[in-house]
Amino acid sequence: MxxxxxxxxxxxxxxxxxxxxxxxxxxxxxxxxxxxxxxxxxxxxxxxxxxxxxxxxxxxxxxxxxxxxxxxxxxxxxxxxxxxxxxxxxxxxxxxxxxxxxxxxxxxxxxxxxxxxxxxxxxxxxxxxxxxxxxxxxxxxxxxxxxxxxxxxxxxxxxxxxxxxxxxxxxxxxxxxVDTSTIRSSRLALIGAEEAQSTLLPRDFILGASRFVPYKRLDLVIAVAERLRLPAVIAGRGPQRDDLVRIAEDASVPVFVIEGPSNAMLHHLYRRASTFVFPAVEDFGIMPLEAMAAGTPVVVGAEGGAREGVEAVHGGVVADAVTIDALAAAVHEARDLDLAGVPDRVDELFxxxxxxxxxxxxxxxx
Structure with a gap:
């Protein structure tokens, strides 16, 4: 046609x-x-x-x-x-x-x-x-x-x-x-500066990734990391970059800001993170599904379309509210989830x- x-x-x-x-x-x-x-x-x-x-x-x-x-x-x-x-x-x-x-x-x-x-x-x-x-x-x-x-x-x-x-x-x-085949195959290799950057990341961290704009609430991801006393990685690009860097520098835990990650780097971060935290009210929310396809549990807010993917594949936790306390509690719960079969369900359904x-x-x- x-x-x-x-x-x-x-x-x-x-x-x-x-x-x-x-x-x-x-x-x-x-x-x-x-x-x-x-x-x-x-x-x-x-x-x-x-x-x-x-x-x-x-x-x-x-x-x-x-x-x-x-x-x-x-x-x-x-x-x-x-x-x-x-x-x-x-x-x-x-x-x-x-x-x-x-x-x-x-x-x-x-x-x-x-x-x-x-x-x-x-x-x-x-x-x-x-x-x-x-x-x-x-x-x-x-x-x-x-x-x-x-x-x-x-x-x-x-x-x-x-x-x-x-x-x-x-x-x-x-x-x-969702490009599950690329994410699951790990066929995109890190090169150059990103390969070196990956060696500096902590073994255990929570991940926030999106465009650097206020409604994505990446500042809240950093606050949750502080509450949990865990390092955080914030990845993306956008006009809020300088604000997020300042917040990261003032945080009480190590926070790594990765600007403009390649697809290879983003997929690497999905696989390395202990939890992917996504507080934004989104129309749908592809990134939480990408993280679950990589085998990483996610935390999302109750409002918006992101919860639909989480509830469909049982790969994360829907927080009671988009607050530091509620998101931190959801991260605790998500880290204990068994994600066996979740990547397959993401592929089948999305x-x-x-x-x-x-x-x-x-x-x-x-």
Whole structure:
């Protein structure tokens, strides 16, 4: 089937890009449309078309580009496609515009309706004055592109409820893919500075990993490590880097901040950690599943989609609350878990092969 896949923007790293890769695996002949492509080597074998925004300075400033994104998606010609599959967390579901060709079926895989306007309490970017002033208009405009002729899938039951609440649409749940084969095979080797860095890590530590942004609550991971008197490793990249380094330097236990880890390093950290602590309220939460695929128990909060993976494979503990005491108690419990069979269950329930099969059934099974 010669389809059209719409994806917000292509970055070098990101969970939504992993979903896009699996979509391309399912439909290798589909043409990819994106606002801009910052990782051309990642989908070198695919046909990738960028929007007019890619030819402007706005491609490097998502916030400034936001007012133009819906228009850019609406201008995409979908008339020649057998089907349209949108991977959306901002406006990619606007692809083809409001007067979408009824002869072309449209499928929208929703990572989340736009967090900054529909769930601003969970994302500090949505609390800024400009966003709060524009949020009502953005919601009104966005809902005009939502209709019952489109097929929707959510990445978690948590997001399925949000879609129903803010868009008034029913959706099925197709959990995102986890690259369990690479994680379990350990075939990515550490080289250079990362290999040397790994030799400095303590034998026993708790791990926190994500983008370095406030809502991920990596500061809380450090606080939990202090409460437990255990070393911690914090891995990721992002604008909160300097703040986290200062917190790490002031901590009462050793805290190692690893900036921009490669996939090999991240998988190495998963396997080495005694527990992976993930306090963020996430739409789904791939990283806890990756840690469980590596055989490491995880601790997550009760709110959000991350608990769905933990409860499905029985590979961790859902904390009673996202507080230092509750998370520390959950870490104690998680460290005593028997994880025999957990990596196999992650592969069966959340692996890439499973995702591709469910995606094809959704798109072709009607």
């Amino acid at each position: 010669a389809g059209l896949i719409a994806h917000e923007w292509i970055a070098q790293h990101g969970g939504s890009e992993n979903v896009l890769a699996a979509m391309v695996e399912a439909y290798p002949d589909a043409e990819i449309h994106t606002l801009w492509n910052d990782a051309p080597e990642r989908f070198a074998q695919a046909r990738v078309t960028e929007s007019w925004l890619a030819r402007t300075r706005l491609r490097h400033h998502k916030a400034l580009a936001l007012p133009f994104m819906s228009s850019a998606w609406s201008r995409v010609d979908t008339s020649e496609a057998d089907f349209v599959l949108a991977s959306s967390h901002v406006f990619a579901h606007h692809v083809g515009g409001r007067k979408f060709d009824d002869d072309v079926e449209k499928f929208v895989y929703v990572h989340t309706p736009m967090r900054t306007v529909y769930a601003a309490d969970q994302d500090s970017r949505g609390m800024s004055l400009p966003v709060r002033m524009a949020a009502g208009l953005v919601r009104y405009s966005d809902r005009r592109f939502v209709n019952t002729s489109v097929h929707y899938a959510a990445n978690s039951h948590y997001i399925r409820e949000r879609i129903d609440k803010v868009w008034g649409q029913q959706s099925r749940v197709i959990h995102p893919p 692996g890439t092969e499973r995702f591709v099969s469910e995606l094809r059934h959704w798109v072709e099974g009607r």
